[in-house]
Structures are given as structure tokens and as C-alpha cells.
Amino acid sequence: MRYRCHRRRAVSELVATMLLLAMTVVAGFALFGFVRAEAGSSELSYAQNVGGTIQYLQERFVVPQVSYSASSVTIYVYTSGAVPTQLAQVEIFGPTRAAMDVVYDANHVTVNAPASCAGQSSASASNEAPLLGDAQGGFSAAVDNVATLVLTLPSCSGLAFAPGTTYFVELLGVAGDTVTYYQAM
Amino acid sequence: MMGPIGRRRHARPGISGLLAGLFVFVMLFTVGTGYFVFVNQMNTAYVHNLAANDTAMQGQLDESLRVIAASGAGGDLAVIFQNTGSVPANVTDVMVTDPSGAVHGFGQGFSAQTAPALPWPVNVAATSPSFATGLPIVPGTYTIKLVTQRGNVFVSSYPQPMTAELTTLLSSFVVTVGGSVFDTATLSGVTPTAGGNVSYSYYSDGLCTGVATPVATVTVVNGSVPPSPPVTFGTVGSYGWEAVYTGDADNSAAKGVCEPLVVSAIPDCVPSNVNICLATASQGLGSIAINWDSFRYYSFQACSTGTGGSIDAGSLVAPTTACALSPTKVTSAPTAYTISSSSWESTGAVYHAFSLNVTDADPLQRTMVLDGWTQLWFSAFNLGAGGGRANSEAYGMVNVKNAAGIPTVPITTQTSVPSVTISYGQTVTLFFTINSGGDPDNYGGGNVTPIFMLFHGTLGGSSWAENFPLTATFWLA
Numbered sequence: 091m092r093y094r095c096h097r098r099r100a101v102s103e104l105v106a107t108m109l110l111l112a113m114t115v116v117a118g119f120a121l122f123g124f125v126r127a128e129a130g131s132s133e134l135s136y137a138q139n140v141g142g143t144i145q146y147l148q149e150r151f152v153v154p155q156v157s158y159s160a161s162s163v164t165i166y167v168y169t170s171g172a173v174p175t176q177l178a179q180v181e182i183f184g185p186t187r188a189a190m191d192v193v194y195d196a197n198h199v200t201v202n203a204p205a206s207c208a209g210q211s212s213a214s215a216s217n218e219a220p221l222l223g224d225a226q227g228g229f230s231a232a233v234d235n236v237a238t239l240v241l242t243l244p245s246c247s248g249l250a251f252a253p254g255t256t257y258f259v260e261l262l263g264v265a266g267d268t269v270t271y272y273q274a275m
Numbered sequence: 276m277m278g279p280i281g282r283r284r285h286a287r288p289g290i291s292g293l294l295a296g297l298f299v300f301v302m303l304f305t306v307g308t309g310y311f312v313f314v315n316q317m318n319t320a321y322v323h324n325l326a327a328n329d330t331a332m333q334g335q336l337d338e339s340l341r342v343i344a345a346s347g348a349g350g351d352l353a354v355i356f357q358n359t360g361s362v363p364a365n366v367t368d369v370m371v372t373d374p375s376g377a378v379h380g381f382g383q384g385f386s387a388q389t390a391p392a393l394p395w396p397v398n399v400a401a402t403s404p405s406f407a408t409g410l411p412i413v414p415g416t417y418t419i420k421l422v423t424q425r426g427n428v429f430v431s432s433y434p435q436p437m438t439a440e441l442t443t444l445l446s447s448f449v450v451t452v453g454g455s456v457f458d459t460a461t462l463s464g465v466t467p468t469a470g471g472n473v474s475y476s477y478y479s480d481g482l483c484t485g486v487a488t489p490v491a492t493v494t495v496v497n498g499s500v501p502p503s504p505p506v507t508f509g510t511v512g513s514y515g516w517e518a519v520y521t522g523d524a525d526n527s528a529a530k531g532v533c534e535p536l537v538v539s540a541i542p543d544c545v546p547s548n549v550n551i552c553l554a555t556a557s558q559g560l561g562s563i564a565i566n567w568d569s570f571r572y573y574s575f576q577a578c579s580t581g582t583g584g585s586i587d588a589g590s591l592v593a594p595t596t597a598c599a600l601s602p603t604k605v606t607s608a609p610t611a612y613t614i615s616s617s618s619w620e621s622t623g624a625v626y627h628a629f630s631l632n633v634t635d636a637d638p639l640q641r642t643m644v645l646d647g648w649t650q651l652w653f654s655a656f657n658l659g660a661g662g663g664r665a666n667s668e669a670y671g672m673v674n675v676k677n678a679a680g681i682p683t684v685p686i687t688t689q690t691s692v693p694s695v696t697i698s699y700g701q702t703v704t705l706f707f708t709i710n711s712g713g714d715p716d717n718y719g720g721g722n723v724t725p726i727f728m729l730f731h732g733t734l735g736g737s738s739w740a741e742n743f744p745l746t747a748t749f750w751l752a
Binding site for chain 1: 294298299302303306307309310313314317318320321324325327328331335367368370372376377378380382383384385394420422424425426427428
């Protein structure tokens with residue numbers, strides 16, 4: 091008895107091929123997505139790191155002069171770098187930190203010394219003019235320009251600038267640069 | 276013959292694997308390349324900014340400006356910049372603190388401007404024009420700060436601090452034992468309101484070395500310096516006086532030169548009239564210039580024969596060209612000087628005090644040494660041709676400043692003294708007293724002429740006789 095040979099493809103082979111293709115594509119896209127996400131995350135982290143460093147390098151400023159009254163100090167800030175200068179914090183102390191130490195930042199004015207005046211108050215236009223920090227309208231010294239910052243001491247008996255005393259002004263830029271200047275009243 | 280099972284299959288490549296591999300490669304290549312490009316860009320930006328920062332810092336170090344403040348055309352404060360650095364500078368701001376303490380800003384970031392306006396570039400070694408600030412000048416001190424684009428701050432003040440000079444004058448350079456001396460200091464180059472203190476002191480040598488003995492500290496009022504109180508010296512010897520000015524806020528400190536003082540034994544009479552004759556001489560091997568304008572002769576007041584007196588403050592005696600000396604022989608000698616007295620008649624006059632300034636003027640700029648071979652000669656008589664009796668009469672080295680001190684007994688022979696080194700161009704003051712030796716005052720009767728010469732070197736008998744008395748030859752040690 092002779093059998094006729096039917097040329098038929100097995101369904102299983104086709105399905106298998108399609109399944110393999112689908113799995114490969116899915117796996118490929120999944121891998122691509124994963125790698126891309128990882129690369130993106132790495133790029134973001136790297137960009138933030140390098141960007142911060144570049145901003146640090148571009149941020150350069152000096153204090154050529156300060157002038158005092160009994161209750162306030164006017165700080166002249168000159169930007170010699172490539173980006174406008176914004177300040178995160180200013181610390182005023184002198185002649186030692188035990189005698190007077192007042193820290194100004196975008197949110198608070200903190201008196202560390204003298205101990206009788208120690209405490210914290212909110213930063214406002216009355217004690218920071220303009221306000222510190224990187225917010226719009228805050229202190230900013232344009233490139234190649236001098237800008238003035240007036241910091242007023244909180245009202246407290248015994249907290250005042252005394253003639254003949256040398257005070258230190260330590261400025262912290264938003265990018266991390268610091269400048270220390272001292273001058274007698 | 277093959278059945279259905281054993282039929283030979285055609286070999287076909289698996290397209291799915293190939294495509295998948297290709298897709299994966301393309302995707303990873305895309306992500307990797309993008310990451311690489313991104314990192315490269317970040318790195319480039321970082322390197323660029325780091326280099327810019329380094330360049331800025333280097334430029335900041337190389338930048339140097341001199342600030343000159345002056346009264347401008349309208350009497351207002353004006354500022355001039357001089358670039359003394361090695362890179363061009365750009366002045367962006369000027370800040371002036373006036374005498375009241377108020378700060379005035381000019382330039383970028385300030386509403387006020389100088390005329391001409393800032394910023395202003397200043398090339399290397401260049402000077403800017405005058406920048407008028409419009410600030411009226413009032414009494415007091417202005418502090419001027421200029422800010423450059425690189426962030427340097429250079430400071431000056433107006434008026435500029437004065438450079439004080441302190442000149443001093445002792446009441447006498449030679450006193451006898453028991454005599455007193457005071458010092459008078461004068462300030463110059465100071466502000467009209469100069470204050471501070473001047474401290475007077477003296478040393479036990481003529482060079483102001485060793486331990487100082489304080490005399491007094493006086494207060495300077497409006498630039499005027501009170502003199503020191505007198506100090507009595509009871510010991511023969513050489514001393515040095517010195518005055519020091521402390522300076523004040525507007526004037527620099529200053530120190531006067533060391534003033535030598537010789538305290539001698541109480542002498543007998545000295546001539547009351549001394550003339551000096553300066554003879555021109557040719558250049559010798561070495562040369563010491565004697566400044567006759569510095570010649571100081573100390574006479575005695577109320578002098579009587581054979582008794583002592585007090586030495587006065589000395590007087591500068593101008594040289595005279597009316598000397599009639601014989602012979603006038605000058606041989607290979609740089610200088611020759613004489614002192615003559617028309618009234619050198621006092622028998623027994625043994626000590627006569629003189630001082631003069633001597634400068635090493637050797638054209639070869641070698642250092643001269645006055646040592647034991649140095650002889651200061653005096654002749655109290657007229658000499659005949661060829662030297663006459665000079666070799667046997669009054670002579671002898673008597674004293675060199677800072678040496679053994681003025682002798683207390685008559686000297687009839689050469690005195691050995693310590694060395695005194697005079698560097699080229701340096702001036703020292705020689706103090707000496709005349710040793711009349713074997714009664715030269717009475718030689719020949721009538722007027723006699725004391726002559727002194729300064730010899731240095733190993734002179735042979737014939738040599739010095741040949742040059743004696745009018746030559747003073749200084750041989751190199």
C-alpha cells in the first residue's frame with residue numbers, strides 16, 4: 091500500500107517562530123528600555139554633578155568693601171565670575187565668634203552669639219535687603235558689577251557693631267564658593 | 276528512496292534570531308553612543324570651565340595696579356591708575372571712603388560714574404587718564420579702592436602717607452670728660468600735624484652698635500621735636516648718638532644717622548685761629564677724599580697757657596687758598612691738606628681737637644683700610660725744601676674714630692690703632708687731636724704752621740721723606 095505524501099507545515103512550527111519573534115522583540119525592547127533608563131539616570135546624575143562643578147567654577151566674587159552703622163552692615167559684592175552671584179548664606183562675626191556671630195540665609199536670621207541674644211527669626215526685607223537665596227528678586231550681583239547687600243542686626247541689647255572693632259563677613263555662594271572679608275568698623 | 280520521515284529538509288537561517296540580534300545591537304549602540312556623546316560634552320564643558328577658571332586665577336595673580344589719588348582740576352578727588360602688572364587690566368569700579376566714613380561707589384553696578392566713565396582698560400605699563408570723582412576734598416584721609424574685572428582690589432589713600440626723615444645734630448661732637456651733650460632732632464617730609472614720639476639714646480661706641488642707653492623719649496607736636504636733655508659723660512671714649520621717630524597714622528617711622536661723639540681728656544690750650552689749605556693733587560694708587568667742608572675745629576674758651584679749658588661745639592672752618600706753604604711739592608698723591616695757625620705760640624699746647632669726613636674714593640672701587648700703618652701727621656713748623664726737620668718733629672697718629680680713643684698723654688711716636696675699613700663710597704668721620712710732640716710750637720719762633728697728613732701704607736723712609744709734607748698718599752692695604 092502506497093501512501094501519498096501531503097506537504098503540510100506543522101502549525102506548531104509557525105507558532106513557535108512567531109512566539110520566538112515576539113519574545114525577542116519584547117525582550118529587546120525591555121532591555122532597550124532598561125538600558126536607556128539606566129543611561130538616562132546616569133546622565134542626569136552626571137549632568138547634575140558636572141553642572142554643579144561647572145557652576146562652582148563659574149561662580150567667583152569678591153567683597154571689596156563693607157560699611158557699618160551701629161545696627162547694620164552694607165556689603166559690596168563684585169562678581170568676577172561668569173555667572174551672577176547669588177548668596178546662600180552670610181555669616182557675620184567678630185572679633186571672635188564668641189563675641190558676635192549672626193548667620194543670615196534665605197529663610198532665617200540666626201544669632202549664635204552673644205548668648206543673651208541667641209535665637210532665630212525669619213528672614214525678611216527688614217533684615218536682609220535684598221533677601222538671600224536664589225529666588226526671583228533676591229540678591230544678585232550681575233557679572234562685572236557691584237551689588238550692595240544690607241544686613242541688619244536683630245534688635246537685642248548688646249548686639250551692635252562697635253567702633254574700632256574688626257568684624258568678619260563670610261559669604262557662601264549658591265554654588266558653594268566662599269569669600270571671607272574683614273574690616274574694622 | 277526516502278519516506279516522509281526521512282525526507283531531506285532544506286537548511287534555512289532563523290530570521291528571528293538575526294533580526295533580534297540586529298535590533299539589540301542597534302538599540303544598545305544608540306544608547307551607548309548617546310551616552311558617550313553626552314559624557315563627552317559634559318567633560319568638554321567641565322574642562323573648558325576649569326581652564327577658564329585657571330586662566331582667570333592666573334590673570335588675577337599677574338594683575339597689579341597702582342592707584343594714585345590726587346586733587347583734580349576742579350579741586351575734587353581724582354584717581355589715576357598705573358598698570359604695574361604683566362597683563363592688561365580693566366578697571367570696572369572705584370570705591371572711595373571719605374574722611375567721614377561714607378562710601379561712594381563709581382562704575383558698574385553703581386548709579387554714580389567717574390568722568391570719564393568706567394570701565395576703563397589699562398594696558399601693561401600704561402597709565403590711565405585722570406578720573407574725576409566729583410568728591411570735594413576735605414581735611415582727612417580718603418581711602419580709594421579700585422576693582423578690576425578679574426576681581427582684584429587695589430587700595431590707596433589720599434593724601435599719601437608722608438615719608439619722614441629725621442636729621443639730628445649733637446650739641447658737640449667732642450667734649451672733655453665731665454662735659455655734657457644733648458641731641459636735637461628735626462623732622463622733615465611729614466604732615467603739618469605730625470605726632471608720635473622721638474626716642475634719643477646713645478651707645479658706647481661710635482657706630483651705634485651694642486646696647487643702647489636710653490636718654491629720653493619726647494613727644495612730637497605738629498612736626499616739632501623737642502631736643503633731648505643733656506647727658507654728662509664722665510669717661511673718655513667714643514660714643515654714638517641715635518634718634519628714632521615712631522611715625523604716626525599719616526607719617527612713616529624714621530631713624531637718624533649715628534652721630535659720633537668723642538669724650539677726651541681735659542686738654543691744654545689749642546690755637547685760636549686755624550686756617551686750612553687745600554692743595555690739588557694727582558691721583559694715586561688709591562684715593563681717599565677728605566671733605567674739608569666737614570672740617571670742624573674745637574677751640575678752647577678762656578684758654579690760658581698751660582691750663583685747660585672747655586671745648587666748644589666746634590666750628591666749621593672753610594678752606595682757604597691763601598696758604599703759603601713751602602715746599603709745594605706734590606708727587607703722585609691724591610690730596611694734601613694743611614692746617615695753619617698764625618698764633619700757634621702756646622708752649623705746652625698738646626691737644627687740639629679736630630674732626631673731618633673722609634670718603635673712600637678709589638677709582639677702582641677697592642676698600643681702603645686704615646690700620647696700624649695709618650698715620651696722621653702734624654707738623655708744627657715750616658719745612659724747608661725736601662722735608663726739612665719734619666722727620667724728627669711733631670708727628671704721630673693720634674686717633675681714628677672708633678679706635679683706641681683720644682690719647683690722654685702726649686704722643687711722640689706713631690700710635691698703633693685698630694683697623695678702620697672704609698668701603699668704596701663710604702664716608703667716615705675721623706677724630707683726632709694734634710700731638711705737638713717735641714715742643715714744635717716753639718720751633719723757630721714766630722708763626723708756625725701745623726700741617727697734617729694722612730698716610731697709609733708701608734712707606735719707606737725715603738718715600739715718605741720724598742712726599743713729605745704736602746702729600747697724603749693712601750696706599751692700598
